[in-house]
Amino acid sequence: MRLSIKNQIQPTASGPLLTAIGLLSAAIIAFQLALMQVFSIVQWYHFAYMVISVALLGFGAAGTFLSLFQNWLTARYRQVLPALCFLTAAGMALAVGASQLEPVRFDLFLLFSDASHGWRLLVTYLLFFLPFFTGALAIGLTFVMYAGQIGKIYFSNLLGSGTGGVLALVLMGWFLPNEMPALLAVLPLLAGLVILPKKNWKLPLLASLSAVAIAVAMFSPPRLHPSEFKDLSKTLLLPDAEIFTEKSSPYGLMQAVRSPVLRHAPGLSLNYTGPVPMRPVIFNNGNWDGPIVPKPRDGEPMELNYSTAALPYVIRQPASVLIPGAGTGEAVAHALARNAGKVVAVEPNAVLVSLLSDELAAENDSLFHHPSLEVHCLEPRTWLMEDPRRYDLIVLPGVGSFGGSSGVNAIREQFAMTREAFTGMWNHLAPDGLLAVTCWMDYPVRNPLKLLATLAEVLEQKTTGDLTAHIAAVRSWGTITFVVKKSPLTAEEVERIRKFCEEMSFDPAILPGLQPAERQQFNQFQDSLFFKNIDALLSPDRDSLYRSYAFNIRPATDQRPFFSQFLRWKNLPQLAEWTGSQSVPFLELGYLVVVFTLVQIAVVALVLIILPLFKIGFRNGGRWWVVLYFGGIGLGYMFLEMVFIQQFILFFGNPIHATAAVITGLLVSSGAGSYFSERLSFQPKKLMTVPLLIAGLVVVFAFALSPILQATIGLPMAVKILLLAGLIFPLGFLMGIPFPAGLSMVAKHQQKATPWAWAVNGFFSVISTALATIVAVEMGFSWALLLAAAGYAVTAGAVRLARF
Amino acid sequence: MFYRIILFIAVFLLKCEISNAQYPRQDERNQMVSAQIEARGVTDAATLKAMRTVPRHLFVPSNEASRAYYDSPLPIGYGQTISQPYIVAYMTEVIQPKENFKVLEIGTGSGYQAAVLAEIVDKVYTIEIVKELGGQATSRLKTLGYSNVEVKIADGYHGWPEHGPFDAIVVTAAAEFIPPPLIEQLAEGGKMVIPVGSPFMVQTLMLVEKKNGKARSRSLFPVRFVPFTRQ
Known part of the structure; x- marks a missing residue:
């Protein structure tokens, strides 16, 4: 038997119907992207992931509902379809505002200590599930009604979705995240109006109510309440703290904050006795992004000179410095303060660069217009593949955060932190060039070990002879800086490192000719295994440590570029025993949330598929x-x-x-x-x-x-x-x-x-x-x-x- | 002699009763100390006594009071937490507090750590930067009769030079640098303790000791994580 899709007897899908499906599909995708940003602001990226995944179950649930009530729905198709569009519009306009009301507002950090947040989470799920459910029901119903012309309907659905994605990205540059949902809700309203049947007074009434909901949300956008545990929330509690610049973009909501007590000096030496400078700070989606650092003045010391980040400049005076992932420009200012002749900064976030170059130029004393500085807006890896130059020094952005990051980056791809990325940077070093990276010490130790493992593998691949001749690491009370040199470190350089450590009360952790006693002269580290593990990673037998360590410290690769993912499932029970069951979620929050999400949606899906x-x-x-x-x-x-x-x-x-x-x-x-x-x-x-x-x-x-x-x-x-x-x-x-x-x-x-x-x-x-x-x-x-x-x-x- | 002993026991029991009447939930505090604190190796008698005495449930928001003696940190609003009981005890023990000590605390929060210290030392100076938290802690400590605690709402960066140098400094809020004025206000031979880590995780601590005018650090891991390698 041959089946021609064309030959089936079905009503003809009209132009307005296809337009309505396109508009609705565009709205749903755009709404999803807008919600990603809203949730990233009020909570964290992985929470956004969880809520939206559950909300998207609305698609499957709509199919289930349609299966159960197919006859009723198809008999009233002409009325039901626009009604669903209007309900979707109202749901989209109101869901964010409703989720921010006090009895509903949810906080991921409180989920494990306050049972009421379990219920709040369920209500949040429901609020965002509804518009996806009604929107999807409208699309599904159309598929069923026009099954013979499914190609056209699906075309309209996909084209609308594609357009919606781009539309959301464009609008994010123009509107604040809390303004977006109401704006996007106009699309399903229009979809409903396009297919509004004549001689029906109920539907115009529903349309009017939706329009009112949109108008309310549009002219009085809901106030977003970020978690009190977010960096921005805590900073705004400081005396006279104020957001003085704000810019929305697809890269996130960037906000510059200043306060007379907001100071910045990461990992400062205990020997430093001068004042610690006040710095405005840029936050992205409420997360700390970096300080706004002014252009260095001649002879003025910079606080980073009193941290382990100064190590590469102590080893050699670089003529050219590459800063991949320049962020807010702290490392750029440091390189210029250390009299680098040429500094090349590469930063993929074009909006951040534009903020620092233009709106915030007065705050950073036009740092980004420094004559010795060259700025490029591109992924550093991509830039390096196009750039033929060699550099005396490459300074990577800092790894980790003070006291650890609660595993929030576990599922973020970090292509700049893979073995291939490090190899690429090594290839761009001048013959005596240095590659430097500073890392916060965490405990249980994870970041420093994975970083060292990556550097060791690159050194093993790129050098002949003893790889320890090419690497140095210096540790303070809170940070450790690794430097690898393309040529072996000279005796004079090793001596300079020792002198620097003595002056700053830092301890060398890796150095040619290092004596064990030198490792803990000023900063004792109770976990003696740390040094043993460092030595193991520098030995050819590092693979046995990879296998035996409680966390995944094997280098990230382009195939698996998740540098901050450390969890090894088989060790989870042991981890819970060590740290307490309440602490475990915060150790690997990002990844565990994904698994939790999968379990939730799989269970719901199974039930709704069988029903x-x-x-x-x-x-x-x-x-x-x-x-x-x-x-x-x-x-x-x-x-x-x-x-x-x-x-x-x-x-x-x-x-x-x-x-x-x-x-x-x-x-x-x-x-x-x-x-x-x-x-x-x-x-x-x-x-x-x-x-x-x-x-x-x-x-x-x-x-x-x-x-x-x-x-x-x-x-x-x-x-x-x-x-x-x-x-x-x-x-x-x-x-x-x-x-x-x-x-x-x-x-x-x-x-x-x-x-x-x-x-x-x-x-x-x-x-x-x-x-x-x-x-x-x-x-x-x-x-x-x-x-x-x-x-x-x-x-x-x-x-x-x-x-x- | 026998009557004196009886009288002493009677007075002791009466005192215990008064104490229980004043600060209920004594059993929970005793249980907290034995199961969470002593069991993990805190042995300093003064610290243990202070932990048994201070009514932790009065330092947490009313909706968290039922969980006050749990083995975990609790939120107290404004993005802050009251540390896990064990961490409070460990931080107290690690500075080796003596009766004649003058201690500076940076980050009053709920005032619980200050109250524990005040049970042991002569004078506690505590600074809180969040006005609302500082205000609440001041009235709470006053109500509970901690007259040897002075609270100031200010930027802890500058310390409290008028009252320095201090025998010990307890920094309850983690910071990415240690303010130079605090190191300066630490007495010779003094100890400064700072927690490191996310507030909801088991925290590690850093101890800064000043000897011959020079500060040195020591990372302390109160909870025994090691060994992290499987053989």
Whole structure:
């Protein structure tokens, strides 16, 4: 039997309907991105991840609801669809404000000590679940009603989603995060108005109420209440503290704060007796980003000279300094204060650079306009691949934070901290050049050991003979600075380091010819194993320490660029025993939240996938193939999207551009594929051809993408965009076909299961976002890509189980 | 003699009763000291006595009072926490407080650490930068009769030079640098203790000792994490 999607008898999807679906889809994606920022401000990035993942269950839940009430909903389709659009608009406009009310407001840090925050979390979930649920229900209902023209509807859905992503990124540069939801709520309102049926007085009333909700939220935007444990909240409690500059952008909400008691001198020597300077500070989404440091004046000492960060300048006077990840410019000012002839600062956050160069120029005495300074807005890795120069000194940004960071960065990709990144920097050193990185001491010790492991592996690869001749480390009461030198350290340099330690009451931790007694002369460290572990990492047998240490201190790689992820699951019970069960979550918060998220959504998804089967039947026509077919698509698509975004960050040198380009490229090309699918006629058993083709292509990508991108990274931007289109479009086009084709097939043969199939796809898509992160952390990006291929292979295989 | 002993016991029991009436939940405090503090190796008698005496539940917000004697830090508002009982005891023990000591505390918070110190030493000077917390702690310490504690709402960076040098300095809030004026106000042979770490994690401590005019640091890990390697 041949099935032509065109031939099914269905109402025709009109232009206004397609427009409405596009608007609604755009609003949902844009709202999701806006919420990411809102939650990152009031809580932390990983909390945003958790709430939005749960809220996105609204998609699957809408499918479940549709399965259960399909007849009722389809009979009133013309009224229900605009009503759902208006409810989505109102929900989007009001959810953020409602979540910030005192009885509801949730704090992640209090979740483990105050039971009421468990309930608050549930209410928060519900508040944000609702607009996603109503929005998704509208889209799902349309899929069911127009199953014969699913290609067009899906095209509109994907095109709208792609446009919504870009729209959100653009609007973030113009509006504050608390203003965004109301603004985006206009889109579903418009969607409802476009398809408003005539002679119905209830719907205009609902539209008016939604419009009022939007107007209220627009003209009186909800006040965001950041957690009292956030850096910004604590700083604003200082006397006369004020936010004097604020700038919203896709990079985050940047706020400059000053207070007469806000001082900055990280890891200052205990011998320092002078005044500690007051510095305004920049916060990004409420998190400490860095101090605003003025241009150094001649002869004026800088506080960093009294910290271990001065070590590379003690070893050699550099003529040229590269600062990858310049941040707010502290290391830049330090290099200029140490009379570096040429300083090159590379910072991917273009908005931060613009703030420091323009609006805050008076605050930093035009530091960023210093004649010896060259500033570039790009990912440092990308910049290095394009830059042929060699530097006397490369200073990496500081690692960790004072007292540890509660594991908040555990799932953040840090491409600048991988073994490949360090190797790249080594290649850009002059013959006697130095690479320096300062790290806060943490306990249990994790950051310094992983950093040293990375440096040791690079040294082993790049040097011949004794690698310890090339490395020095100096420790203060709170920081440790590692310096590696391309040529062996000379006796004179070693002596200068010893003198510096004596003057500042620092202790050498690694130095050629170091005696054990020298390591704890001024700053005793109770954990004697620390020094033993340092020595082990510098020996050829470091692998045994990697295996035996309680935390993951193996260097991060481009495949697994999660430098701040230290958790080893098998040691979790032991860790709980050591630190107390209440402390464990804060040791690895970022990663544990992802796992917690996965468990939550998997449980809910399982229940909601099974529930409709009681109505539509467990065996009717075979159900397994639907789960495998649509689950495979959900998993494959999301895994692929996530890995592509990561891979293209380095390629474009900018995370925002990469995200926008990949999402837009994939969704638009999939939309085109979906539109095209309407012209195709499938034999049911041939439904497996396209997923198999996709799986094959993804396997090729798993092995070829990285080399292709690395070989072409130096090309002009226009060519890179064309290359991205060339790589993504064919694959995206194919990826747009299996979903509408499969759904049409279900509609044709198992009509009742159509919304259920959609629900399955929705659930697996959400599960995949959390699962993809865990796979990337534990196994690497290549495995994530191979699993994406496996997802599509399962989709192809599922067709064989179908009983057509 | 026998009657004197009986009388002494009677007076002692009466005192205990008064003490219990004044500061209820004595059993919980005793349990806290034996299970959380002594069990982890704190042995200083004065410190243990102070921990048994100070009514911790009166130093936490009313909604946290039921958890006051739990083995964990608790939020007290304004992004601050009252440290885990064990950490308070350890920080007290580590400065080896004597009756004639003059101690400076930076970061009054709820006033609990100041009250524990005040049970042992002659005079406690404590500085809080958050006006509201400082105000609450002042009235709480006054109500509980801690007349040897003086609270100032100010920037702790400058210390309290009028009353220096101090035999010990207790910094309750972690900072990315140690203010030079505090090192200057530390008496010769004095000890300064500073917690390091996120407030919700088991904290490690840093001890700064001043000898021959020069400060040296020692990292202390009150909770035994080691060994971190598996053999």
